[in-house]
Amino acid sequence: MEKKKVMVGMSGGIDSSVTAYMLQKDGYEVEGCYLKLHDRTDGYHEKNIQYIEDVAKFLGIKYHILDLSDAFSKEVYDYFVDSYLEGTTPNPCVKCNRQIKFGKMLDFAKEQGASYLATGHYAKTDGKFFYEAEDKTKDQSYFLSQVDKEALPYMMFPLSKRKKEDIIEFAAKLDSAYKRITEKNESQEICFVETVYTDVVKRHANIDIPGKVLDEGGNEIGEHKGYMHYTIGKRRGFTVHGAHEPHFVTKLNPENNTIVVGKKQALEINEVKIENLNMFIDEKEFKCTVKLRYRAVSTACKVKLEENTGTIYLEEPAFGVAAGQLAVFYVGEKVIGSGWIKSAK
Numbered sequence: 440m441e442k443k444k445v446m447v448g449m450s451g452g453i454d455s456s457v458t459a460y461m462l463q464k465d466g467y468e469v470e471g472c473y474l475k476l477h478d479r480t481d482g483y484h485e486k487n488i489q490y491i492e493d494v495a496k497f498l499g500i501k502y503h504i505l506d507l508s509d510a511f512s513k514e515v516y517d518y519f520v521d522s523y524l525e526g527t528t529p530n531p532c533v534k535c536n537r538q539i540k541f542g543k544m545l546d547f548a549k550e551q552g553a554s555y556l557a558t559g560h561y562a563k564t565d566g567k568f569f570y571e572a573e574d575k576t577k578d579q580s581y582f583l584s585q586v587d588k589e590a591l592p593y594m595m596f597p598l599s600k601r602k603k604e605d606i607i608e609f610a611a612k613l614d615s616a617y618k619r620i621t622e623k624n625e626s627q628e629i630c631f632v633e634t635v636y637t638d639v640v641k642r643h644a645n646i647d648i649p650g651k652v653l654d655e656g657g658n659e660i661g662e663h664k665g666y667m668h669y670t671i672g673k674r675r676g677f678t679v680h681g682a683h684e685p686h687f688v689t690k691l692n693p694e695n696n697t698i699v700v701g702k703k704q705a706l707e708i709n710e711v712k713i714e715n716l717n718m719f720i721d722e723k724e725f726k727c728t729v730k731l732r733y734r735a736v737s738t739a740c741k742v743k744l745e746e747n748t749g750t751i752y753l754e755e756p757a758f759g760v761a762a763g764q765l766a767v768f769y770v771g772e773k774v775i776g777s778g779w780i781k782s783a784k
């Protein structure tokens with residue numbers, strides 16, 4: 440019988456390299472695909488491609504290099520910068536998963552005759568839903584929750600039941616091509632942010648225009664160094680005259696370059712408005728738990744949806760909810776949908 444072809448999204452990192460190995464062992468015909476997503480000139484792509492080349496040689500597989508930098512720049516990078524200009528907190532990996540990896544890379548995989556597209560994400564799928572990975576510390580289901588449901592039947596996550604440390608240990612013994620990858624520094628959180636997000640944003644805007652810190656009544660109580668330096672919940676980097684208790688950022692006002700701060704209770708949120716939904720169920724009213732940012736604990740809630748918007752009524756307050764982040768709905772380990780946070784109160 441002819442082997443089924445799987446395209447593996449290969450980053451040059453350990454997870455996707457082991458993914459390729461595991462699928463080959465399972466009897467699939469494996470091909471790799473490296474996405475060029477940005478124009479870093481510091482040898483970043485060359486290094487990654489060298490790792491992939493060595494792994495491909497060891498496995499005896501073919502790999503492709505797909506330049507999606509134009510699409511990435513429009514759909515992910517510009518959105519990232521614009522979000523900070525607008526005073527919201529973006530999630531570029533969520534956009535990339537929907538538009539680029541499980542959008543354009545999936546199209547490419549199908550064009551190449553692949554039956555599946557596999558990645559080294561830590562998550563599970565049964566073709567209809569995503570589920571949290573076994574290794575909860577590495578779970579990436581949050582980042583996948585905006586992927587179009589049409590894409591799910593093509594997706595494979597062979598690492599879903601593994602622990603990251605086991606993958607590294609396993610890879611180090613496999614071959615020198617793999618061992619070398621385990622010895623490099625692990626990838627950054629956001630692939631195009633080499634240091635901190637402000638280094639990226641300041642290439643496009645003057646982020647260092649000082650402004651006023653306001654209390655909730657609109658009174659001037661201190662100074663800040665430019666609103667783009669702050670995200671909701673931040674408690675450092677601005678002054679509050681005569682304050683003894685810590686103050687937290689509760690609002691950013693780009694229109695007049697002010698930030699609003701308050702004590703911990705001021706961050707408390709009970710209701711969240713969302714938009715641009717991506718649902719895997721048809722119900723418009725349901726109970727579930729919600730994660731209001733990656734690494735947040737889940738909160739029990741009731742949800743009411745309309746056409747492409749909705750309201751989340753939290754059963755317990757959440758703290759530091761930022762517009763621009765994603766609200767992801769879970770029933771147990773199952774992801775039932777998500778929506779982008781528009782406002783919270």
Ligand SMILES: Nc1ncnc2c1ncn2[C@@H]1O[C@H](COP(=O)(O)OP(=O)(O)OP(=O)(O)O)[C@@H](O)[C@H]1O
Pocket residue numbers: 447448449450451452453454455456472473474475476540557558559560626
């Ligand atoms: N530039 C890329 N080209 C192709 N696939 C990619 C690329 N970047 C990431 N991926 C795929 O998406 C998965 C998750 O990406 P993420 O950035 O979270 O990587 P990671 O967990 O560090 O994985 P890895 O160790 O493989 O780099 C990767 O395992 C890989 O399959």
